[in-house]
Amino acid sequence: QKEVEQDPGPLSVPEGAIVSLNCTYSNSAFQYFMWYRQYSRKGPELLMYTYSSGNKEDGRFTAQVDKSSKYISLFIRDSQPSDSATYLCAMLGGNNRLAFGKGNQVVVIP
Amino acid sequence: GAGVSQTPSNKVTEKGKYVELRCDPISGHTALYWYRQSLGQGPEFLIYFQGTGAADDSGLPNDRFFAVRPEGSVSTLKIQRTERGDSAVYLCASSSGAGGLTDTQYFGPGTRLTVL
Numbered sequence: 394q395k396e397v398e399q400d401p402g403p404l405s406v407p408e409g410a411i412v413s414l415n416c417t418y419s420n421s422a423f424q425y426f427m428w429y430r431q432y433s434r435k436g437p438e439l440l441m442y443t444y445s446s447g448n449k450e451d452g453r454f455t456a457q458v459d460k461s462s463k464y465i466s467l468f469i470r471d472s473q474p475s476d477s478a479t480y481l482c483a484m485l486g487g488n489n490r491l492a493f494g495k496g497n498q499v500v501v502i503p
Numbered sequence: 504g505a506g507v508s509q510t511p512s513n514k515v516t517e518k519g520k521y522v523e524l525r526c527d528p529i530s531g532h533t534a535l536y537w538y539r540q541s542l543g544q545g546p547e548f549l550i551y552f553q554g555t556g557a558a559d560d561s562g563l564p565n566d567r568f569f570a571v572r573p574e575g576s577v578s579t580l581k582i583q584r585t586e587r588g589d590s591a592v593y594l595c596a597s598s599s600g601a602g603g604l605t606d607t608q609y610f611g612p613g614t615r616l617t618v619l
Contacts, residue, residue, distance in 0.1 A: 397545075401543060434612070436594055436596075436610030436611050436612050437546065438609075439607050442607075481545050481546075483545075488551050488558055488559040489534060489598070489606060490536070490548040490559060491538075491548065493545030496544075496545050
């Protein structure tokens with residue numbers, strides 16, 4: 394079992410829809426949780442991070458963590474074509490190494 | 504300021520050859536990381552440097568892979584006797600080295616390695 398599971402299926406939504414992404418993890422030692430966005434042929438860039446259970450909002454983006462279920466989510470409200478990218482969940486483990494999910498390719502159709 | 508840069512952006516080589524991939528971190532960042540991203544996968548950790556020393560090299564897949572950071576800035580990932588399975592995007596990241604959640608890792612654009 395991988396440390397971080399993210400169903401890698403692509404997601405295609407119309408502009409303005411809510412995008413919902415999620416990951417599960419198995420390592421209870423993970424304390425910090427991130428979402429990265431990766432555009433084609435670019436490196437990942439940090440979108441949001443959190444360390445506690447609950448919700449964190451940043452503009453149109455909401456990150457949710459449920460440590461008891463080892464489950465994290467990312468919601469994108471009022472999605473825009475510029476949100477089209479691959480979204481990767483990541484957890485921070487020992488020695489600052491990031492453990493990534495496989496990523497979800499999101500396409501927002503105008 | 505400038506972000507993390509990686510050269511070359513693309514590298515095509517033949518099976519069995521030796522390759523070097525270079526990473527220039529953000530100026531002043533003491534921590535540097537290498538990850539490998541295969542097609543359709545998330546990045547996988549390879550090695551982490553704090554200054555000149557490898558703090559954690561447990562992600563290197565085998566002894567054909569080696570990385571150095573002799574002056575605590577630029578790093579080179581070296582792959583000997585390349586195999587077709589080494590084909591991937593090799594990502595470098597750097598961070599301030601303070602540790603913890605706020606020690607954001609900034610990624611470069613990667614080097615796309617293709618082994619024929």
